Amino acid sequence: MKIAIDIDEVVVKFVERYLEVAKSRGYKSVLYEDVFTYNLWKVLEIEKKVMFDIMEEYNLMGYYKDVIFVEGAQKGVRFLRDNYDIYFITSRPKSISKVTRDLIFNEFGVLGDRVIFSGDVLGGAKNKDEICRELGIKVIIEDSEDESLGYAKNGLRVLLLDKPWNQSVKHENVCRCRDWGEILERVEVLDGHDSSEPEVKE
Ligand SMILES: [Mg+2]
Numbered sequence: 001m002k003i004a005i006d007i008d009e010v011v012v013k014f015v016e017r018y019l020e021v022a023k024s025r026g027y028k029s030v031l032y033e034d035v036f037t038y039n040l041w042k043v044l045e046i047e048k049k050v051m052f053d054i055m056e057e058y059n060l061m062g063y064y065k066d067v068i069f070v071e072g073a074q075k076g077v078r079f080l081r082d083n084y085d086i087y088f089i090t091s092r093p094k095s096i097s098k099v100t101r102d103l104i105f106n107e108f109g110v111l112g113d114r115v116i117f118s119g120d121v122l123g124g125a126k127n128k129d130e131i132c133r134e135l136g137i138k139v140i141i142e143d144s145e146d147e148s149l150g151y152a153k154n155g156l157r158v159l160l161l162d163k164p165w166n167q168s169v170k171h172e173n174v175c176r177c178r179d180w181g182e183i184l185e186r187v188e189v190l191d192g193h194d195s196s197e198p199e200v201k202e
Pocket of ligand 1: 006007008010144
């Protein structure tokens with residue numbers, strides 16, 4: 001079974017330190033639990049362009065190199081790597097593609113050709129569900145509310161890592177997982193279903 005894994009906020013943390021950088025630059029102070037959408041410019045009440053400027057600051061501070069992993073992600077990804085066919089799909093900007101590929105290789109031993117950039121977030125070339133279709137990926141682990149619904153509507157099974165910003169997501173193809181432990185449990189269930197005959201509804 002092929003599985004795609006989003007990187008930011010699924011494997012490595014991003015939002016908390018991003019909010020700190022924004023606050024240190026004089027923008028609105030927002031608590032992590034009050035992040036109601038992953039569209040952070042809405043949360044910070046700033047222009048979208050300013051959000052990318054803050055991201056530049058974030059990169060300059062070296063936060064993309066000095067990562068903090070999401071709880072359970074390292075063990076979880078290693079388990080998936082050993083038992084399934086995994087890809088990483090991210091909308092990170094191409095400017096940090098080398099850092100990102102190095103991170104994935106150094107931490108998980110997964111080669112760079114398995115780390116796919118869906119396009120610069122400023123002007124993406126391809127969206128993530130097109131990429132999944134081309135690669136035959138049926139399951140994706142995500143946190144973004146918009147991306148998750150996009151995948152789900154296109155028939156992908158989404159394992160949604162529970163976050164303050166994705167509370168509104170509800171779809172029959174989305175399974176909310178509290179943590180990486182639950183993600184792995186759900187993957188095994190999906191894998192079981194994957195190899196059996198499809199269920200016939202009465
Ligand atoms: Mg993410």
